[in-house]
Amino acid sequence: MAKRRHSRFDCTPGCAVEAAIGLIDGKWKSIILWHLLGGTLRFNALNREMPGCTPRMLTNQLRELEADGLIVRKVYAEVPPKVEYSLSELGLSMEPILRALQVWGSENLALYRGGSD
Amino acid sequence: MAKRRHSRFDCTPGCAVEAAIGLIDGKWKSIILWHLLGGTLRFNALNREMPGCTPRMLTNQLRELEADGLIVRKVYAEVPPKVEYSLSELGLSMEPILRALQVWGSENLALYRGGSD
DNA sequence: CAGTATCCGTTGCGATACTG
C-alpha cells in the first residue's frame, strides 16, 4: 500500500474515511483518476490534460496511485516508448466517490456547468 | 473560499472534482467533517477524537473549513471559554461524499469492520 | 478551555537540464 503521508489508522472508527481520502488526496490524484475514468491515457496525454502539473509531479502521483493499486501501468516494449495508464478494478470501484465529488462540486460550488463529461 | 493550496481551476471540466477534493483534503479535514457528522463538538472533544492531531493543526484545519463555509464556529461568551463546532448546511451536504468514502474504505481496504457508525 | 507564538527540522514541489 506504499507509504502514506500519514500512516495513522488509530483514530476512532470512521477513519476508513481517512484511509480512503489518503489514497486520493495529493495534489493531482483525484483528477488523474477522474481523467482515467474516461479511458486509458498515455503519459503525455495525461499531462496535457493537466496544465500546471509538471512531469515530475505527474510521475510521482502516478507511482503512488500505482503502488496503492488504483491504476495500472502498462509499458510497451517499443520505440518510441509507449506507456499507458488505466484504472485497475480497485480504481474503477472508486467511481462513485469521484462522481459524488464531481456532483457536489458542480452543485455547490456552482462552477463548470455544462462542460463536465 | 480562503486561499487554497492550489488555486488552479483551469484544467478541463471535471475538475469540480479537484475543487471539491480541495476542500476536504488536508491532513485532517475529512475526519473532522466525519466526526461533526455525528453532531456538534467542542474543540477539545474534537481533539480527543483525533490523537495525533496537535491543537495547532486542529485550529488550522478548523479555520480553513470555516473559511470554506463547511463548518460553523460558535463562541459562547462564558468563562471558562466554550466553543462549539458544527457542520454548516454546505458541510452537511457533503454527507454523501463522506459516506461514499467511508463505505469504499471499509469495503475495499477491509478495515474497521463492525466499528463504524 | 481554547487557543496562539515561536522555533525548526522535514517534505513538497517548481524549474531546469538530461537520458534510454
Place this chain on the structure above:
DNA sequence: CAGTATCGCAACGGATACTG
C-alpha cells in the same frame, strides 16, 4: 516518448511554551 537528476526555496507541521 516517458521519464529521471539535481537544485533550492517555501510551505507543512511537530514540539513546546505561553495566554485571555
